Amino acid sequence: MTKNDAPKSTNFIHQIIEQDLQQNLNDGKVVTRFPPEPNGYLHIGHAKSICLNFGTALKYGGECNLRFDDTNPEKESQEYIDSIIRDVRWLGFEWAGEVKYTSDYFQQLYDWAVHLIKEGKAYVDHLNAAEMREYRGSLTEPGRNSLIVIVVLTKT
Structure with a gap:
C-alpha cells in the first residue's frame, strides 16, 4: 500500500495533522504533549489523553513531551509527579527528552x-x-x- 492508497483518518486531529503535513508546515515534524497537573492521581480520561498524544506522535514519527502544568504549588506534590511518570510508562510510552514543567x-x-x-x-x-x-x-x-x-x- 502506498502513501496515497492509505485510508483517510476519521480522527479529526489526525486529519488536521495530515493537512499540515501536506502543506509542509512545521518542517514535517509532529510534536505533541501530555500536560497533566500534578495535583492528583490519573483517571481513565488521562489514559485516553496519554494514548492520543503519545500515539499520535508515534503514528507520524514525531515526539511527545511530558510537561507538568505545575501552576498551583499548594496542591501539587512530588508523589503525584512520580505516579504520573509511572502511569505513562505503564501504558508503554516514553517522552522526548527530559520531563518539562510549566513553571520553567x-x-x-x-x-x-x-x-x-x-x-x-x-x-x-x-x-x-x-x-x-x-x-x-x-x-x-x-x-x-x-x-x-x-x-x-x-x-x-
Whole structure:
C-alpha cells in the first residue's frame, strides 16, 4: 500500500495533522504533549489523553513531551509527579527528552502576556470570584458572554 492508497483518518486531529503535513508546515515534524497537573492521581480520561498524544506522535514519527502544568504549588506534590511518570510508562510510552514543567517558562509566559496587553490583544480580567461564577454559569443556568481572557502569571 502506498502513501496515497492509505485510508483517510476519521480522527479529526489526525486529519488536521495530515493537512499540515501536506502543506509542509512545521518542517514535517509532529510534536505533541501530555500536560497533566500534578495535583492528583490519573483517571481513565488521562489514559485516553496519554494514548492520543503519545500515539499520535508515534503514528507520524514525531515526539511527545511530558510537561507538568505545575501552576498551583499548594496542591501539587512530588508523589503525584512520580505516579504520573509511572502511569505513562505503564501504558508503554516514553517522552522526548527530559520531563518539562510549566513553571520553567513562567518568565516567558509573563513576557508574552505583557506584550499582548500592550498590543491591545489581551487584557487582565478583574472579576472577583462571584462575578467569575456568574460569567461561567452552572449546570442549570447559562453563563454570560465574555471576552477571551489571558491570565497574567506573577512570580512569587
